[in-house]
Amino acid sequence: xxxxxxxxxxxxxxxxxxxxxxxxxxxxxxxxxxxxxxxxxxxxxxxxxxxxxxxxxxxxxxxxxxxxxxxxxxxxxxxxxxxxxxxxxxxxxxxxxxxxxxxxxxxxxxxxxxxxxxxxxxxxxxxxxxxxxxxxxxxxxxxxxxxxxxxxxxxxxxxxxxxxxxxxxxxxxxxxxxxxxxxxxxxxxxxxxxxxxxxxxxxxxxxxxxxxxxxxxxxxxxxxxxxxxxxxxxxxxxxxxxxxxxxxxxxxxxxxxxxxxxxxxxxxxxxxxxxxxxxxxxxxxxxxxxxxxxxxxxxxxxxxxxxxxxxxxxxxxxxxxxxxxxxxxxxxxxxxxxxxxxxxxxxxxxxxxxxxxxxxxxxxxxxxxxxxxxxxxxxxxxxx
Amino acid sequence: xxxxxxxxxxxxxxxxxxxxxxxxxxxxxxxxxxxxxxxxxxxxxxxxxxxxxxxxxxxxxxxxxxxxxxxxxxxxxxxxxxxxxxxxxxxxxxxxxxxxxxxxxxxxxxxxxxxxxxxxxxxxxxxxxxxxxxxxxxxxxxxxxxxxxxxxxxxxxxxxxxxxxxxxxxxxxxxxxxxxxxxx
Numbered sequence: 001x002x003x004x005x006x007x008x009x010x011x012x013x014x015x016x017x018x019x020x021x022x023x024x025x026x027x028x029x030x031x032x033x034x035x036x037x038x039x040x041x042x043x044x045x046x047x048x049x050x051x052x053x054x055x056x057x058x059x060x061x062x063x064x065x066x067x068x069x070x071x072x073x074x075x076x077x078x079x080x081x082x083x084x085x086x087x088x089x090x091x092x093x094x095x096x097x098x099x100x101x102x103x104x105x106x107x108x109x110x111x112x113x114x115x116x117x118x119x120x121x122x123x124x125x126x127x128x129x130x131x132x133x134x135x136x137x138x139x140x141x142x143x144x145x146x147x148x149x150x151x152x153x154x155x156x157x158x159x160x161x162x163x164x165x166x167x168x169x170x171x172x173x174x175x176x177x178x179x180x181x182x183x184x185x186x187x188x189x190x191x192x193x194x195x196x197x198x199x200x201x202x203x204x205x206x207x208x209x210x211x212x213x214x215x216x217x218x219x220x221x222x223x224x225x226x227x228x229x230x231x232x233x234x235x236x237x238x239x240x241x242x243x244x245x246x247x248x249x250x251x252x253x254x255x256x257x258x259x260x261x262x263x264x265x266x267x268x269x270x271x272x273x274x275x276x277x278x279x280x281x282x283x284x285x286x287x288x289x290x291x292x293x294x295x296x297x298x299x300x301x302x303x304x305x306x307x308x309x310x311x312x313x314x315x316x317x318x319x320x321x322x323x324x325x326x327x328x329x330x331x332x333x334x335x336x337x338x339x340x341x342x343x344x345x346x347x348x349x350x351x352x353x354x355x356x357x358x359x360x361x362x363x364x365x366x367x368x369x370x371x372x373x374x375x376x377x378x379x380x381x382x383x384x
Numbered sequence: 385x386x387x388x389x390x391x392x393x394x395x396x397x398x399x400x401x402x403x404x405x406x407x408x409x410x411x412x413x414x415x416x417x418x419x420x421x422x423x424x425x426x427x428x429x430x431x432x433x434x435x436x437x438x439x440x441x442x443x444x445x446x447x448x449x450x451x452x453x454x455x456x457x458x459x460x461x462x463x464x465x466x467x468x469x470x471x472x473x474x475x476x477x478x479x480x481x482x483x484x485x486x487x488x489x490x491x492x493x494x495x496x497x498x499x500x501x502x503x504x505x506x507x508x509x510x511x512x513x514x515x516x517x518x519x520x521x522x523x524x525x526x527x528x529x530x531x532x533x534x535x536x537x538x539x540x541x542x543x544x545x546x547x548x549x550x551x552x553x554x555x556x557x558x559x560x561x562x563x564x565x566x567x568x
Contacts, residue, residue: 004410
């Protein structure tokens with residue numbers, strides 16, 4: 001184990017290196033570029049024995065890793081925002097073909113107008129592609145999540161997106177423990193799949209499927225997501241035994257006796273944890289529920305933790321125009337069948353990389369303290 | 385937790401300076417977050433970078449609005465950019481300048497340190513005569529004024545972290561460490 005100061009983008013690269021990925025295809029886009037810069041250097045100098053495929057677009061990048069994965073290789077790519085949107089068609093195909101591709105996505109707001117800064121709308125708008133989605137809150141979690149993603153993906157045959165905030169992680173240098181290769185090898189065995197593209201053993205894949213059977217295949221994808229709910233926590237505990245760090249579906253903090261619980265993802269959740277400590281020092285009974293895995297959505301865990309609260313605040317750094325916060329929509333859904341569930345206060349803030357400060361988050365708790373009825377949407381900090 | 389803001393101009397190595405600092409503190413087992421002002425950097429334009437330093441894990445993840453200390457890599461920024469915004473009373477202002485601290489006229493509530501990093505950078509031929517790269521000299525001076533990291537650790541991090549002229553950068557940092565003038 002070596003402790004190094006690295007940026008979040010390079011944490012993705014090291015995660016791919018340690019997972020011994022065999023094929024990488026990627027197209028550069030700000031703020032993801034450093035991920036593939038380092039991986040291409042690693043491939044060029046022999047540190048990583050992988051095929052690096054240069055492509056002319058993100059659609060081709062995803063198509064290339066799809067083909068690689070179908071032929072039995074462990075495949076990796078990374079992108080951001082418009083690049084992810086361009087992959088959209090192939091994302092669905094990768095899931096349907098049950099290929100355990102892992103990709104990094106650096107959250108970046110969509111244009112127009114052009115923005116390079118963070119918000120979660122790019123990855124959350126891929127919600128229904130069937131990809132599992134993990135949202136990291138620090139660079140260590142970025143690296144570890146790549147390894148964990150392959151471990152789970154290759155068992156349930158579903159792809160995973162490891163998601164991190166532009167700049168607040170992607171370009172922030174901080175200490176990361178780089179695990180020893182032998183220990184990662186012990187945790188993550190080579191990828192094996194008996195159904196692969198192989199000219200010596202030809203099969204047909206993905207052909208026309210009549211209405212009699214299509215639905216069953218969709219059912220199996222959903223069942224695989226349900227299986228992943230269990231597996232993510234199980235593998236998280238296995239990972240903890242070897243590396244001393246646990247990652248689950250959710251990350252609750254000081255929720256046991258909390259009257260008000262804030263739900264957040266990514267770096268906003270990290271800041272919120274600090275805000276919760278400051279408010280606790282003032283005697284406020286507040287807690288934090290960080291959603292780490294957005295797909296499969298951990299409805300049961302969310303219900304367990306939030307049902308006992310008097311009020312629930314959801315911080316969404318994303319927007320589904322015409323509906324509101326995407327995480328809030330899931331949280332309300334999770335609570336819908338809970339009797340006498342707490343009111344939900346849905347905040348939209350920090351779009352396009354606008355800073356979410358400790359003070360801002362403390363204000364959310366203070367504002368909600370004065371409100372009784374839940375609110376479907378509250379805009380925080382809009383200047384018009 | 386100590387929060388520091390760096391002010392420089394694009395091309396002076398402000399971001400690399402914060403990365404070297406991150407590396408050095410990581411080597412000593414400490415926690416640090418070092419990050420640039422997120423934007424599209426242009427040569428000569430004012431830029432900022434931030435660092436949080438702690439003995440334990442750091443949770444807040446946003447820009448620093450109330451720094452404990454500030455580091456100014458380019459004296460021409462004084463008067464051009466609101467450098468002292470949010471600076472906590474009693475904090476250090478470390479400036480690259482030929483002047484002495486008392487000649488800069490900063491408010492008395494702050495402590496001021498100066499170092500002629502431009503002269504040091506030119507002496508070791510870091511960057512060009514028109515655009516010297518002062519970052520390593522400035523982090524050397526920083527290590528003296530704000531003693532969060534051992535000089536030797538920092539010098540090793542510099543030698544391994546700079547893209548070119550490792551020995552010269554190391555020497556520049558050491559000279560700045562030894563020549564910084566502190567008042568307050």
